[in-house]
Amino acid sequence: MSTPRIACIALISRNNSPLHLHPFPSSPSPATLKYHFLTHATLDVFAARLPLKFNGDSDFGLLYSIDEELAAYGWLTNTGVKIVVIIDLGGGGGGGSAAGLGVKDGELKGVFRALQTAYIRLVCNPFYEEGGGGAGGVVRSRRFVEEVRRIGEGWAPGGGGGAGAGAVGERGVVG
Amino acid sequence: MSATKAARVGEDVWKTRIDKVNAELVTLTYGSIVAQLCRDFEGDYLEVNKQLEKMGYNIGLRLIEDFLAKTNMGKCANFRETAETIAKVGFKVFLNITPTVTNWTTDNKQFSLIFEENPLADFVELPDDGRAQNELWYSNMLCGVLRGALEMVQMQVDAHFVGDILRGNEVTEMRVTLVRIIDDELPPGED
């Protein structure tokens, strides 16, 4: 457990209701509840920093870190959807400061972009209804869940994993 | 007209005479039509298929005139030529795709169009209600378009999908059958 890895990916709707939360490894564990709490806690950070964001930058960077082990990074789209990636820095309890700085600024941009693309593909599905489908508006699209899993598992620091999801908007045109 | 010539005509017309429009606009427009129909008919997917086909038919009646005006094509000599023209000129010109023509029956009256890509169905995941996967033909409007267009050029056809990647089939395949050649109508008898 020396390299940082993604511990959890969460998407939150504009109304601050959870859209999707995916812990890694994905088997349900007691940690899932913890991630829910942690994600929930990020909302305040988003709200607090929002007035300071004038330039339309989506990247909120490091939101906070806990125990020098988990660090939460945030991304806010222009439509108010929040994407939170929680990184397990892999330093364990006593890793010290070196582990705490394991993820460089901006290194997660690729991950966020890929997640946003996946989200765009999701909402472009004509059968998708935000907040619909029961279960409190949680996304049930298999393709989206699968894509999030792929992004989360594929990422490695410095490797730029998680990118490569086909970008929406680059297709050709039809007559 | 040979298949290669058809491909060339299609390419040429698409490049020079077609106004282009953003693909997502088309995809999302079509998607909202289907989704709205599904809501309006409360998940009666067989009825949705029917409505899509009907809408397509009405489009086809008009689209064929535009097609003829743009491509300046004459009559096809036989149904094989028609199939090549549909795939390599028609779909190319209007959707920028060229489905494969295959699976001819021996009497040359039935063929399949295999769609490697389908711009209408980008982004789409069928509703997970256990029925849509078996009942809804998402792109059924295309069948209607073919039926309407061919009817205007004196061919009555039956077109329906037999497979769709959205449903989990291996390929998206449409089966087209020539029912009959429509005779010229005679003017109503006078006196």
Next chain:
Amino acid sequence: MTIYSFYIFDRHCECIYVKQWHQRDRSFRPTSSASTVDSPVTLSSDQRSSTSSKLQNDVHPTGRGGRLSVQDDAKLVFGVVFSLRNMVRKLSGPDDSFISYRTGSYKLHYYETATNLKFVLLTDVKMNNLKVVLHQIYVNLYVEFVTKNPLSPIEHPGGEGVAVELFEMGLDSFIVNLRPHPPLRRIQTNLVLNREQYRIDIKVS
């Protein structure tokens, strides 16, 4: 160089559009039975009416002043082109189509699309071949303004016909520009040249 009238027939043999330019003064329709002798082609109704002898102006049942109503005209024109087209096909194969015919007093130009739309133009005898013009009317006016207008019906049961203002205006200016004034000789030659390039773009100033 005069254009008399224009007709469109749909695939159900219905006349869906008529336009007449020289309505009340059509020299191509004989007003006395004497001039029918000049015409190599005699329309069936003329035969009918010629049986009513020289007095047809007075006794013709359907028209005032010896002329047929617009609908009857259209029916006759359709009868002619329909028979001619079928005859031509029988003679030289299903892909052939006649382009025009001429009588002593008028010329009929014909163009049929693959969807069985029939475009007919009647002009004076000196007019060159106008198949290209009819094709242009189809491509640039009919398809653009009629077919692509979602509110304009495709089928015309009951003969309601095409009623699209843009189409009518476009057609009118197209035909008017097609017809050069007699004194402008030079422009007339331009017309021929342009026609060879499949473009008709004439200014009459």
